[in-house]
Amino acid sequence: MFKPQGIIPAMVTPMTQDEQINEKELRAQVNRMVAAGVHGLFCLGTNGEFYALSLEEKLEVIRIVTDENKGRLPVYAGTGCITSRDTIYLSQKAKELGVDALSIITPYFVAVSQDEIYSHYKEIAEAVALPIVLYNIPMRTGNNIEYKTLQRLAEIENIVGIKDSSGNFDNMLRYIEETAGSVAVLSGNDSLILSALMAGGTGSISGIANLFPEILVKIYELWQKGDIEGAKTVQGSLRPIRDTLKLGNPNSIVKRAMNLLGYQVGPARRPAAGVSEKADEAILKALEYYK
Incomplete structure (x- = not known):
């Protein structure tokens, strides 16, 4: 059984100044x-700007990541679309390109019931023979996967995990408690990684890992060794950079910080490309802390 675990970076999609991949x-x-x-x-998540890419661009990103990875690590691809039909199509194409698992966000913009969420994921799971990690981020999609719905979905063999980016720790706890380990629960909030692990979660799909992957890995490794105090210290060290995320679109903030660290990932795609002078100053100050 495929088990999502550890630190999985929600990779940015690097772009040129004219917004080409x-x-x-x-x-x-x-x-x-x-x-x-x-x-x-993990490619084509929120940090990967999946919402801003065409179908052809999404397939190109998947192709590049799987090709360069060369089987060294499991590759997750975000294939969630608004409709079940489009999600199935993109998921099948991702499978052809060699991904190991799918991350599928809830339908967004369209309001759907819990029964419709269940039917959506069930149909996709039956159509694509790959492990599926559900993606819950209600503040962006308007749709929340309730824990009772997750209980039902956990009975489907290839639904193996859920990334919770609700920011509500009690919501994540209910996922962990009510599924009794039948699905892996991963934190999508970088401030809750250690808390999730200590409660029975299996890791994190992390945007901040684009900046400091070694720090995120250290949290997980210290937790594995039972050094909880050490893990708490490392977890706390994320606060300065996390505090900058509220100063603009988080994708733009992460990309700006990466560029300042010397990684030529370019801007986020417009209209979310800009970073204010205030945010820029805060990012520079935060990065000094990590030096």
């Missing part, structure tokens, strides 16, 4: 993450 830098980031000791690669 930067293949060279994307390949470099794959190798950088592998060298940092992460436990998987």
Whole structure:
């Protein structure tokens, strides 16, 4: 049984200044993450700007990541679309390109019931023979996967995990408690990684791992060794950079910080490309802390 676990970077999609996919830098980031000791690669998540990419661009990102990875780590691809039909199509294409697992966000913009969420995921799971990690981020999608719905979905063999980015720790606890380990629960909030692990979660799909993958890996490794105090110290060290995320679009903030660290990932795609002068100053100050 495929088990999502450890630190899985929610990789950015590097772009040139004219907003074309930067293949060279994307390949470099794959190798950088592998060298940092992460436990998987996740392309086309929120940090990967899946919402801003065409179908052809999404397939290109998947192709590049799987090709450069060369089987070294499990590759997760975000294939969730608004409709079940489009999600199935993209998921099948991702399977052809060699991904190991799918991350599927809830339908967004359209309001759906819990029964419709269940039917949506069930139909996809039956159509695509790959492990599926559900993605819950209600503040962006308007739809929340309730724990009772997760209980039902956990009975489907290839639904193996859920990334919870609700920011509500009690919501994540209910996922862990009510599924009794039948699905892996991963934190999508970088401030809750250690809390999730201590409560029975299996790891994190992390946006901040784009910046400091070694720090995120250290949290997981210290937790594995039982050094909870050490893990708490490392977890707390994320606060300065996390505090900058509220100063703009988080994707733009992460990309700006990466550029300042010397990684040529370019801007986020417009309209979310800009970073204010105030945010820029805060990012620079935060990065000084990590030096």
